[in-house]
Amino acid sequence: MTGYQWWWQARYSDENGASGFVLANELHVPVRRPVVVSLTAADVIHTFWVPSLHGKKDMIPGRDATIEFRADKAGVYRGQCAEFCGYEHALMAFSVTADPPAQYEAWAARQREPAAQTSDGRAARGRDVFLTQDCARCHTVRGTPAQGSIGPDLTHVASRQFIAAGTLANNRGNLAGWIIDPRTLKPGTAMPPTRLPPDDLQALLTWLETLK
Known part of the structure; x- marks a missing residue:
């Protein structure tokens, strides 16, 4: 640990x-x-x-x-x-x-398993958003090209009860807020805000929810 x-x-x-x-x-x-x-x-x-x-x-x-x-x-x-x-x-x-x-x-x-592969079009779009934004520079998702080591490994993030080190329940609304502007939820966090078009954000959330 x-x-x-x-x-x-x-x-x-x-x-x-x-x-x-x-x-x-x-x-x-x-x-x-x-x-x-x-x-x-x-x-x-x-x-x-x-x-x-x-x-x-x-x-x-x-x-x-x-x-x-x-x-x-x-x-x-x-x-x-x-x-x-x-x-x-x-x-x-x-x-x-x-x-x-x-x-x-x-x-x-x-x-131990890598991230589940998805055949859902919206989730696949969300995976592409993750890989082309700064997300992949900081986070690893095993089974994808994302190999960042600055932030938490997100391979099975959807299986976790909380995000932000116990600060927030792991649900779609909190995850959206954490992605968009984490420092309003946890001042001082090193994670930068990621402002996305609404459709991209919803697709990203859909993909993250498949990582169980």
């Missing part, structure tokens, strides 16, 4: 011959199994904290750390950066979803 100003990147390593994957602002873990998370900070000091599962662990640039915990009950647990890390510290949350082991393995298998 890597802390950035002001979001989280979770990188699952290769396991038993299966490829790893990357997602943003959430973890999924199997119930009643010990989990070890490696912690790093990309810019300033952050602190990894899920109050219902464990104590706080600092994430200091240039230093590696780990934390171990176990979720004994299935559910969704809220996590938060617990070290003041700048302007948007209070809006730097994440979630930990604890699933039964079989359900967790099914989730991980889906996350």
Whole structure:
């Protein structure tokens, strides 16, 4: 887990011959199994904290750390950066979803897959909008030419409960507002506004909703 100003990147390593994957602002873990998370900070000091599962662990640039915990009950647990890390510290949350082991393995298998291909014309137009705008410079969507590394990996963004590090529920309206003018929703965010013609915006939203 890597802390950035002001979001989280979770990188699952290769396991038993299966490829790893990357997602943003959430973890999924199997119930009643010990989990070890490696912690790093990309810019300033952050602190990894899920109050219902464990104590706080600092994430200091240039230093590696780990934390171990176990979720004994299935559910969704809220996590938060617990070290003041700048302007948007209070809006730097994440979630930990604890699933039964079989359900967790099914989730991980889906996350390893590239983005689903679409035959829907409107969604395909939205994919083209994404690839020709600045979106593809900052974000990765596996299975497409988009290989940006500045912002979160969006390969399965539609499967996430929240966007903007827990700030907004992941729905079409919030996603539209986040694309058009993110700094009115989360002042200080590094994501720039992307002003699109209405038809292009709606097509882009349609495509993003296919990334489950």
